[in-house]
Amino acid sequence: LMEYLAVLLRLTKQDEDGQWKKHWFVLTDQSLRYYRDSVAEEAADLDGEIDLSTCFDVTEYSVQRNYGFQIHTKEGKFILSAMTSGIRRNWIQTIMKHVRPTVAPDVTSSLPEEKSKNGTSFETCPKPSEKQE
Numbered sequence: 501l502m503e504y505l506a507v508l509l510r511l512t513k514q515d516e517d518g519q520w521k522k523h524w525f526v527l528t529d530q531s532l533r534y535y536r537d538s539v540a541e542e543a544a545d546l547d548g549e550i551d552l553s554t555c556f557d558v559t560e561y562s563v564q565r566n567y568g569f570q571i572h573t574k575e576g577k578f579i580l581s582a583m584t585s586g587i588r589r590n591w592i593q594t595i596m597k598h599v600r601p602t603v604a605p606d607v608t609s610s611l612p613e614e615k616s617k618n619g620t621s622f623e624t625c626p627k628p629s630e631k632q633e
Contacts, residue, residue: 504594506587509565510534511579520565520581523547527594532571550578558595560588571595 504527509520523534524541532550535541554574561570563581567588571578582588 504591505538506582506591508534508591509581511563511581518579525580527598529598532595551575552595552598555595555599558592558599560592 506525507522508525510523511518512521513519524537526533526535526541530551530553532552533541534547534549535545536547540547550571551573552571555571556574557572559570559572561568561579563579566581566583567585568579568581569588569592571580580591582591
């Protein structure tokens, strides 16, 4: 698995007293780990970890600083902030792929049915030519 890395801001508390702390985030198979910086990551000096195995949603979240998003897990919510809307979008999409990897097989298994439905509907598509009267 490719590691997904970025500097993000993390809200330390879920209220007005919360402070934004800058962390070096690393996305792994099961978790989103955060370090003080990339040097701390190399030294395996972990600041904290968000367990993604219990994550069920990732949503945009409006914050005062930059572009916020919220990771919803059974343990609670984690509010992070990215420097740009594009970075935020990438993180949301990437984490969501971790959250719902089971969706893809379901989609492909239902495709053949849809094709056959389309096939029959195409055949019945031409309407009786009313305009030519």
